Amino acid sequence: MSEMYVSGQSGVGRLIQALAERGHRVIGPIVRNEALVYDEIKGVEDLPKGWTDLQEPGRYRLEQRGDEKLFGFVVGPTSWKQYLNPPETVLWSGVISPEGFVTDPAPEPPKYAFFGVRPCEVAALGVLDKVYSTSNGLPSMAGYTAIREQAFIVAVNCVEPGGNCFCVSMDTGPTAEAGYDIAITEIVHNGNMRYLIEAGTPAGAEVLGDMGNLEEPSEAEIEARDFFLTEAAANMGKTLEVDDLPELLKGNARNPRWESIADRCLACANCTMVCPTCFCNTVDDNLSLDGTHATRTRKWDSCFTLGFSYMHGLPMREGVGARYRQWITHKLATWVDQFDEMGCVGCGRCITWCPVGIDITHEAGAIRRADLRDTPIGIGGFA
Amino acid sequence: MALPKLAVYKFASCDGCQLSILDVEDLLLDIASVVHIANFPEASREVVEGPYDLTLVEGSITTPHDAERIHEIRRQSKYLVTIGACATAGGIQALKNWKDTDLFMRTVYAHPEYLETLETSTPIKNHVEVNFELRGCPVDKMALVEVVAAFVQGRRPNIPEYSVCVECKRRGTPCVMVGHGTPCLGPVTQAGCGALCPSYNRGCYGCFGPMESPNTEMLAAAWQRLGVNHRGLVDAFRGFNAYAEPFRITSDHHEALAVAKGE
Ligand code: SF4
Ligand code: SF4
Ligand code: SF4
Ligand code: SF4
Numbered sequence: 001m002s003e004m005y006v007s008g009q010s011g012v013g014r015l016i017q018a019l020a021e022r023g024h025r026v027i028g029p030i031v032r033n034e035a036l037v038y039d040e041i042k043g044v045e046d047l048p049k050g051w052t053d054l055q056e057p058g059r060y061r062l063e064q065r066g067d068e069k070l071f072g073f074v075v076g077p078t079s080w081k082q083y084l085n086p087p088e089t090v091l092w093s094g095v096i097s098p099e100g101f102v103t104d105p106a107p108e109p110p111k112y113a114f115f116g117v118r119p120c121e122v123a124a125l126g127v128l129d130k131v132y133s134t135s136n137g138l139p140s141m142a143g144y145t146a147i148r149e150q151a152f153i154v155a156v157n158c159v160e161p162g163g164n165c166f167c168v169s170m171d172t173g174p175t176a177e178a179g180y181d182i183a184i185t186e187i188v189h190n191g192n193m194r195y196l197i198e199a200g201t202p203a204g205a206e207v208l209g210d211m212g213n214l215e216e217p218s219e220a221e222i223e224a225r226d227f228f229l230t231e232a233a234a235n236m237g238k239t240l241e242v243d244d245l246p247e248l249l250k251g252n253a254r255n256p257r258w259e260s261i262a263d264r265c266l267a268c269a270n271c272t273m274v275c276p277t278c279f280c281n282t283v284d285d286n287l288s289l290d291g292t293h294a295t296r297t298r299k300w301d302s303c304f305t306l307g308f309s310y311m312h313g314l315p316m317r318e319g320v321g322a323r324y325r326q327w328i329t330h331k332l333a334t335w336v337d338q339f340d341e342m343g344c345v346g347c348g349r350c351i352t353w354c355p356v357g358i359d360i361t362h363e364a365g366a367i368r369r370a371d372l373r374d375t376p377i378g379i380g381g382f383a
Numbered sequence: 384m385a386l387p388k389l390a391v392y393k394f395a396s397c398d399g400c401q402l403s404i405l406d407v408e409d410l411l412l413d414i415a416s417v418v419h420i421a422n423f424p425e426a427s428r429e430v431v432e433g434p435y436d437l438t439l440v441e442g443s444i445t446t447p448h449d450a451e452r453i454h455e456i457r458r459q460s461k462y463l464v465t466i467g468a469c470a471t472a473g474g475i476q477a478l479k480n481w482k483d484t485d486l487f488m489r490t491v492y493a494h495p496e497y498l499e500t501l502e503t504s505t506p507i508k509n510h511v512e513v514n515f516e517l518r519g520c521p522v523d524k525m526a527l528v529e530v531v532a533a534f535v536q537g538r539r540p541n542i543p544e545y546s547v548c549v550e551c552k553r554r555g556t557p558c559v560m561v562g563h564g565t566p567c568l569g570p571v572t573q574a575g576c577g578a579l580c581p582s583y584n585r586g587c588y589g590c591f592g593p594m595e596s597p598n599t600e601m602l603a604a605a606w607q608r609l610g611v612n613h614r615g616l617v618d619a620f621r622g623f624n625a626y627a628e629p630f631r632i633t634s635d636h637h638e639a640l641a642v643a644k645g646e
Binding site for chain 2: 037078082087265270287290291307352353
């Protein structure tokens, strides 16, 4: 572990300032429409001091905590993929002119600092990197690497997991182990708000070095940090049994459970939209009325739409059961075949933001309890 | 080469969708440069005889005369597109389909014997073949431009059929249903408005009608958990798209339950 520092809330503010001075657009959690979302922050006063989020399947409420915590909540409906792969991105546009086809100049990739990235989200960035950067030797997705490489990551460890969190099951939290430039742990010690700060990369160490005025933590403060993080790991809102899970899901393609989910699922696609790792896009080509100006736009897509599996004149996944099965099987099983890891980091967003509260951990558990691999009905392809 | 001829027809409707064509402002000149606006009384006195290459039809069928007229328009049209909730689902006036038309006539008009009307308000597709339906109350004006552009360019219009939630999430609006407990029709409603109402902290009213695979009963159950009774569900599903089948079935179901429970 690198050297640890400690500060009060003013140190957090100085860190935001230091990143802004280095030319980063600092993005962090703010309150909007009664939820915590990621948006631009100018200083420590923009952080949602004293707020917490209560999360259940299909339900989310903000509440005042009655304390001074800056990070006393977990994750909201937005995630960092919104900045790395914006919901709508113009890939290129151009006009036919006498000189031929001339493309409009592309905008400069923004230089972000992500402030308050939770450990599961740090893991999600790693998952997205595998998908969008260089996985399987494919070229990286247009625009991704340019934004990602400049992004400075300030992680915040979780001392209070949310009601739908299961990062311990996915081995992604509640402490960020790697993948951040700076990590912060917020604790209350002897009645004071204390922020234990450590660097994870040389870039992070450089920023901390420039900040000056950071104290060394006392042994008691380090012990308190470790205690809170250990406690957090023991207090997850949910668990997901991952043992043998990919084989279980792939071997239950015809399980009748999918039909029971189809009765409940709205196919609204909220789960895939809020998921920090769901990576599917669609591409729209748009041609102006006179046919001279063309625009190609990339938009978030979802395996819950009918258009997603539309081939040869009809959708391959007509039934909602088949669409839900695609989603959960991709996240927890076939993702491993593609990228050597699961596509779920245990953030709980898909559970909270499903309008009817369908719970990925519960449904995976239900398939496990009704495992049909040893019966003829359970085996077979993805019909 | 002669430009393709465009016609715009009106049936029972408020004119809002036709007005959306005029509302595209500068783009109207672009439209006029790729199609010949041959028959559009709201925009121009010049009426050029059919047949037409592209016909936009606004409004629903509510009179015997209109039920005849639409067949003639179909015969005159190579490609017929219905625009708006009235033309695609019967509109708000389809609420009369659940009521006694004679009673309305006797109540509202001094001489109902001069009127000729049908018992129902029905979408154009119930009467003639329709090549494409553009939903919305009103339609989105840029979607109209897209329909015209797609027609001119010989391709399928790029109009989504998934839920409003997809647009709501792309827009970055925190869900009002999950976050505030505000009932929202977004999960069963087709995208197209850009998820306007949730961005103003209101639930979706269903202006674009049922999405591609609407699970209306399960959404109704979720609304009930938020405290909406059967009567409230009937009112919610009987809006501008009341007569669209999935909404109709669900409102009928909850009306029966409301009556049984004396709501
Ligand atoms: S599948 Fe659900 S819990 Fe897993 S990362 Fe995605 S949103 Fe989070
Ligand atoms: S679960 Fe669906 S939306 Fe998410 S990455 Fe897989 S196919 Fe794409
Ligand atoms: S699981 Fe929930 S959020 Fe996902 S599509 Fe189904 S109803 Fe929507
Ligand atoms: S506010 Fe309505 S439209 Fe938006 S995600 Fe929630 S249910 Fe869907």
